Amino acid sequence: MVRGPELVGELVRLRPFVDADAERAWELLQDPEGIRLTGTTASFTRDQVAAWVHDVQERPGRYDWAMTSAVRRDGELVSDEMLGEIVLNDLDEDARSANLRLNLLPNYRGRGYGREAISLVLDHAFAADGLGLHRVSLDVLDINPRARMLYESIGFTVEGRLREVYRDGDRWTDAIVMSILEHEWEPGRDLG
Numbered sequence: 118m119v120r121g122p123e124l125v126g127e128l129v130r131l132r133p134f135v136d137a138d139a140e141r142a143w144e145l146l147q148d149p150e151g152i153r154l155t156g157t158t159a160s161f162t163r164d165q166v167a168a169w170v171h172d173v174q175e176r177p178g179r180y181d182w183a184m185t186s187a188v189r190r191d192g193e194l195v196s197d198e199m200l201g202e203i204v205l206n207d208l209d210e211d212a213r214s215a216n217l218r219l220n221l222l223p224n225y226r227g228r229g230y231g232r233e234a235i236s237l238v239l240d241h242a243f244a245a246d247g248l249g250l251h252r253v254s255l256d257v258l259d260i261n262p263r264a265r266m267l268y269e270s271i272g273f274t275v276e277g278r279l280r281e282v283y284r285d286g287d288r289w290t291d292a293i294v295m296s297i298l299e300h301e302w303e304p305g306r307d308l309g
């Protein structure tokens with residue numbers, strides 16, 4: 118699998134993972150809200166996270182990007198620190214489909230980074246000179262209205278509901294399946 122290209126917007130720059138991202142990737146897995154809203158159940162050691170970050174770019178069927186700031190001062194990037202991650206996984210080359218997931222560190226939520234990161238990835242996913250995909254899907258938990266509203270406003274359509282498929286503490290929660298098709302996406306459109 119080829120490493121994902123760098124994708125640059127006004128707010129965020131998406132770049133392949135580097136070993137130094139292990140600490141931030143670990144922090145993502147320590148955030149109770151992120152764990153709850155993404156339905157994460159597995160737990161990992163620091164060493165496992167570092168190993169994952171080290172070899173994830175070589176794993177087939179997926180493209181992983183670290184979200185970083187796109188801000189430049191005097192032509193130089195102000196920071197290369199990872200703010201979150203965005204992933205196209207379950208890539209099916211025959212059906213030209215993939216699944217999307219993303220997660221930002223708590224301090225960077227609600228600033229428009231997620232919206233722009235999704236837009237950059239969809240531009241690349243559907244472009245004939247990018248991945249040439251036909252369909253990008255995701256599932257979002259019923260307890261996550263922020264993410265669901267964001268996906269709907271970007272152009273994802275609700276396809277259905279997997280009833281009580283996740284645990285939320287001692288309760289159940291549904292997953293809402295959403296997708297966007299290549300002809301439904303307007304490349305480079307301003308989502309702001």
Ligand SMILES: CC(C)(COP(=O)(O)OP(=O)(O)OC[C@H]1O[C@@H](n2cnc3c(N)ncnc32)[C@H](O)[C@@H]1OP(=O)(O)O)[C@@H](O)C(=O)NCCC(=O)NCCS
Pocket residue numbers: 150151154155201219220221222225226227228229230231232233256257258261262263264266267270
């Ligand atoms: C979901 C997530 C990726 C979104 O990224 P983000 O950068 O925070 O989102 P943005 O700032 O780009 O946009 C959020 C939108 O949701 C809206 N929003 C915020 N809280 C909301 C709420 N409780 N209900 C409905 N909409 C809400 C905002 O107003 C904003 O819309 P706008 O751009 O029209 O103003 C990020 O918040 C995150 O990582 N959350 C925790 C993990 C997670 O939920 N991952 C997704 C799993 S499916």
